[in-house]
Amino acid sequence: MIGVFDSGLGGLGIVSALRDLAPAADIVVLADQARAPYGDRPVEEVRRLAHRAADELIDRGCTTIVVACNTASTAALSSLRDARPDVAFVGMEPAVKPAASHTDSGVIAVLGTTGTIEGGLLASMIERFGMGRTVKGVALPGLVEMIEDGLAHAPAVERFLERELAGAIAEGADTYVLACTHYGFARDAIETVTGSGTTVIDPAEPVARQALRVSGGNQGSGATIVLTTADPVRMRRQVRLILGWDLPVGRVETRTTTG
Ligand code: DGL
Numbered sequence: 519m520i521g522v523f524d525s526g527l528g529g530l531g532i533v534s535a536l537r538d539l540a541p542a543a544d545i546v547v548l549a550d551q552a553r554a555p556y557g558d559r560p561v562e563e564v565r566r567l568a569h570r571a572a573d574e575l576i577d578r579g580c581t582t583i584v585v586a587c588n589t590a591s592t593a594a595l596s597s598l599r600d601a602r603p604d605v606a607f608v609g610m611e612p613a614v615k616p617a618a619s620h621t622d623s624g625v626i627a628v629l630g631t632t633g634t635i636e637g638g639l640l641a642s643m644i645e646r647f648g649m650g651r652t653v654k655g656v657a658l659p660g661l662v663e664m665i666e667d668g669l670a671h672a673p674a675v676e677r678f679l680e681r682e683l684a685g686a687i688a689e690g691a692d693t694y695v696l697a698c699t700h701y702g703f704a705r706d707a708i709e710t711v712t713g714s715g716t717t718v719i720d721p722a723e724p725v726a727r728q729a730l731r732v733s734g735g736n737q738g739s740g741a742t743i744v745l746t747t748a749d750p751v752r753m754r755r756q757v758r759l760i761l762g763w764d765l766p767v768g769r770v771e772t773r774t775t776t777g
Pocket of ligand 1: 524558697
């Protein structure tokens with residue numbers, strides 16, 4: 519069983535990629551919407567929340583867990599691996615390496631939450647894989663909330679992005695890395711604002727492939743279990759809107775056992 523968790527809807531992008539690649543895989547996705555967004559919370563708190571979410575998925579039989587949240591991966595991936603060596607954790611990391619190979623202008627913008635943009639993981643990815651390119655971290659506080667509110671395709675999101683990406687566009691960025699799993703749902707708006715001749719890199723599919731590699735692949739009964747720590751009726755509506763899937767949603771209260 520593959521577990522996927524995020525602060526909210528971001529995990530659904532990974533679930534959708536997993537389902538495309540592995541129709542038979544059994545998947546449990548947990549959205550910690552009662553505590554979303556994670557992006558502006560202190561690292562210690564995000565770490566604690568990530569452990570609680572992981573524990574819930576482990577209790578439900580998951581042996582592979584995708585930390586489908588860049589903020590939580592930055593804060594907690596190594597401590598999760600230390601706490602549960604019996605579980606295979608697959609994390610998100612800013613896709614600086616493919617961006618550095620792809621850019622023509624030599625300017626890359628990495629879009630993420632404040633926690634991801636200011637966190638150590640992005641700095642180390644730039645150092646290891648930046649290949650001397652200019653890599654500009656752009657924090658987009660507020661965008662996760664707009665996506666959670668179903669506004670990914672609303673004009674307000676485009677106006678927000680025009681304002682927030684103006685600096686990167688002016689500096690000639692031609693490659694935009696999605697370093698927040700929520701942002702895949704606003705990809706159309708990001709492409710509209712950055713314009714033709716730019717590329718958006720979303721790591722959802724490579725991460726799903728990696729999860730399938732470590733979990734043994736397309737095996738199971740094709741079950742998808744959806745859980746939220748907040749309102750299941752709202753989450754059911756959001757899943758229907760975003761993925762077009764009508765699935766029952768359960769409510770859980772995560773608790774601390776390892777972290
Ligand atoms: N999807 C999460 C990420 O990838 C959003 C974090 C948040 O809740 O702020 O970082």
